[in-house]
Amino acid sequence: MPRNRRPVPREEKREELLAAAAELFVVDGYEATSMTRLARRAGVTPNTLYWYFRDKDELLVAVADRFTDALLHEHASLTGRPLAAQLSWLIHRLRPVRHLVATMHGRVAVSDAVRTWHTGFHTTFEALFTRQLPGPIATDRRPAEIAVATFALEGAITHDLDDETTRQLCAVVADRLHHAATVATTPRPE
Amino acid sequence: MPRNRRPVPREEKREELLAAAAELFVVDGYEATSMTRLARRAGVTPNTLYWYFRDKDELLVAVADRFTDALLHEHASLTGRPLAAQLSWLIHRLRPVRHLVATMHGRVAVSDAVRTWHTGFHTTFEALFTRQLPGPIATDRRPAEIAVATFALEGAITHDLDDETTRQLCAVVADRLHHAATVATTPRPE
DNA sequence: ACCTGAACACCGTTCAAGT
DNA sequence: ACCTGAACACCGTTCAAGT
Numbered sequence: 563m564p565r566n567r568r569p570v571p572r573e574e575k576r577e578e579l580l581a582a583a584a585e586l587f588v589v590d591g592y593e594a595t596s597m598t599r600l601a602r603r604a605g606v607t608p609n610t611l612y613w614y615f616r617d618k619d620e621l622l623v624a625v626a627d628r629f630t631d632a633l634l635h636e637h638a639s640l641t642g643r644p645l646a647a648q649l650s651w652l653i654h655r656l657r658p659v660r661h662l663v664a665t666m667h668g669r670v671a672v673s674d675a676v677r678t679w680h681t682g683f684h685t686t687f688e689a690l691f692t693r694q695l696p697g698p699i700a701t702d703r704r705p706a707e708i709a710v711a712t713f714a715l716e717g718a719i720t721h722d723l724d725d726e727t728t729r730q731l732c733a734v735v736a737d738r739l740h741h742a743a744t745v746a747t748t749p750r751p752e
Numbered sequence: 753m754p755r756n757r758r759p760v761p762r763e764e765k766r767e768e769l770l771a772a773a774a775e776l777f778v779v780d781g782y783e784a785t786s787m788t789r790l791a792r793r794a795g796v797t798p799n800t801l802y803w804y805f806r807d808k809d810e811l812l813v814a815v816a817d818r819f820t821d822a823l824l825h826e827h828a829s830l831t832g833r834p835l836a837a838q839l840s841w842l843i844h845r846l847r848p849v850r851h852l853v854a855t856m857h858g859r860v861a862v863s864d865a866v867r868t869w870h871t872g873f874h875t876t877f878e879a880l881f882t883r884q885l886p887g888p889i890a891t892d893r894r895p896a897e898i899a900v901a902t903f904a905l906e907g908a909i910t911h912d913l914d915d916e917t918t919r920q921l922c923a924v925v926a927d928r929l930h931h932a933a934t935v936a937t938t939p940r941p942e
Numbered sequence: 943a944c945c946t947g948a949a950c951a952c953c954g955t956t957c958a959a960g961t
Numbered sequence: 962a963c964c965t966g967a968a969c970a971c972c973g974t975t976c977a978a979g980t
Contacts, residue, residue, distance in 0.1 A: 572962090572963090575963095591861060591862065593862060594862075596952080596953065596954080597953080597954060597955080598952090598953080598954090606964080606965095607964065607965055607966075608954085608955085609955085609956080609957095609964070609965065609966085610963080610964055610965080612954095612955070612956080613962085613963065613964070617954075617955075618954065618955090660861075661861045664857045664858045664860065664861065665858050667854045667857060667858065667910060668854045668855050668857065668858030668859075669858075670854065671781060671850075671851045671854065672781065672783060672784075684911070702920065703920050703923075703924065705913075705917045705920065706917050706919075706920030706921040706923070706924050707920075707924055709904075709907065709908070709911075709913060709917060709921055710900070710904045710907075710921060710924055710925065710928075712907065713903050713904045713906065713907025713908070713911070714899075714900045714903045714904065714907075716903065716907060717899065717900075717902065717903025717904075717906060717907070718899070718903070720857060721874070721899075721903070723895075723899060727895045727896050727899060729896075730892070730893050730895065730896030730897075731896040731899055731900060733893075733896070734893065734896045734897055734900055734928075735900065738900075738924075738928060762943090762944090765944095786971080786972065786973080787972080787973060787974080788971090788972080788973090796945080796946095797945065797946055797947075798973085798974080799945070799946065799947085799974085799975080799976095800944080800945055800946080802973095802974070802975080803943085803944065803945070807973075807974075808973065808974090
């Protein structure tokens with residue numbers, strides 16, 4: 563009865579488990595998805611999950627990775643469009659998984675795997691923003707300007723904003739970045 | 753042996769439990785603090801906690817409330833100082849409890865009590881920012897400008913930024929708000 | 943009203959055993 | 962190498978019983 567040594571290649575099986583995890587994590591949330599229920603959905607014993615993933619956090623990271631890959635791939639076709647439009651697209655694309663975004667942040671302090679992933683995620687998006695700008699930002703303020711843009715993006719994903727405010731937020735962030743990129747450094751007073 | 757009907761007034765006892773919860777939540781984190789351990793620290797049975805708080809989330813909210821009250825009280829003495837300085841103060845004051853901030857966000861989708869608290873927290877800080885500005889922001893962009901400032905603040909608390917970037921971020925956000933408050937609405941192109 | 947000791951239904955994870 | 966059934970040590974929460 564137990565189907566051991568199934569002929570399914572490892573990568574394929576892993577992908578099956580990942581697909582089940584992705585669906586449950588997004589629909590029901592990370593906390594509400596127990597390993598037992600997830601295993602049942604995937605048609606395996608809870609134990610089996612641990613053959614393919616170290617723990618639940620690594621499963622979460624793998625799901626996030628898969629999603630981010632797809633996101634960046636889709637985003638590639640948006641190059642050339644205004645930055646505000648790109649931001650708007652990203653926000654609407656990430657809103658459905660806002661719970662996962664919040665969960666990742668909550669687990670940064672708990673899991674090494676999540677912390678590492680989170681750092682990489684920010685590096686990716688900071689690079690993405692930097693690339694889109696018409697000119698280089700004055701070096702002293704660059705990290706802060708990019709950080710503000712990234713945090714605004716994260717905030718817009720994880721918080722409830724109406725459509726109009728979301729549009730304005732994209733415009734505000736894009737304006738700010740363009741301004742910082744095109745204007746020379748002005749020494750702040752005081 | 754069991755000390756029932758202790759003569760300690762309800763509010764005082766509640767405060768004791770709250771103090772224990774605050775310490776453990778901050779030092780060890782919310783998830784790492786089990787109700788059992790928390791009860792032991794406070795010198796009671798786990799059960800007793802439920803006499804004073806509906807559940808663990810309500811305990812979390814009560815801790816956050818206590819902290820926010822203290823924060824706003826201390827902040828009151830900063831009125832009149834530059835906005836960037838106030839931001840910097842808030843960030844450094846909130847960084848030690850960054851894990852709690854992240855936890856709150858993660859539980860917004862899980863707990864009604866947390867969701868309600870979170871909404872109130874944002875309302876408070878949006879009002880605080882609005883009050884500090886020299887002039888009214890053009891009404892159409894105001895919610896977005898305030899949202900960007902709030903999200904930047906949250907991001908700076910929950911993410912690792914070096915001191916210099918943190919300073920610059922405060923300056924960027926303050927600049928942005930002042931600019932939006934003093935300049936008339938400029939219709940965006942396109 | 944307040945508090946206990948004991949239980950309940952779970953949870954993520956691991957282990958001995960099978961093929 | 963892969964997978965199972967059964968267990969382990971917990972978890973948040975509740976309940977009957979005491980004062």
